Amino acid sequence: MEIYKKDKKVRSKKLKTRVDLTAMVSVSFLLIGFFMITTELGKPKIMSLSLPEKYSTCGGYGGCSKDVEERVLTVLLDDNDRIVFYSGFLEWSMDTPKDLKYGKDGIRKELENRNKKVHEYSAALGKPGVGVTVIIKPSNKSNYKNLVDILDEIKIIGIKSYAIVNDFTPEESKLLAAR
DSSP states (O other), rough: OOOOOOOOOOOOOOOOOOOOOOHHHHHHHHHHHHHHHHHHSSOOOOOOHHHHHOOOOOOOSSSTEEEEEHHHHEEETTTTEEEEEEEEEEGGGGSOOEEEETTTTTTTHHHHHHHHHHHHHHHHHTTOOOOOOEEEETTTTTTTTHEEEHHHHHHHOOOOOOEEEEOOOOHHHHHHHOO
């Protein structure tokens, strides 16, 4: 005689489903990092620039403001590591243009002396902390190394106000051609 057990269906044991989110968390951190870096790199980098007004009320470039002409130094970069340096504007330059070399006894010494003189002059006028503004004009014959070298000299001295300008006046072009 056979004894039959009640017909029981064999049911499989149901497991709880579990989703592993480790990979998704890793990807989301990578995406957050990517977007943070790209937005920081995408911001425009600007530098404030303050130059004297181009035309004064008494005519010409600079012209009647000794304060402005004392502060502006122009550096012309030419081929063969040549620097032509003058104070003020060439049309009304307070001194004759000088040929200088790179290094501590050349352009650096001249820039330090002028910057010190302008700081003293500005302090006497009641405007302490106002230094020189250097206008750097690289010619087509100058190389990139010359521009980097003059920027290094400005950084060493601590001049905060400078500009790189590409357009030459006819007088400046004649000056470079004559030397």
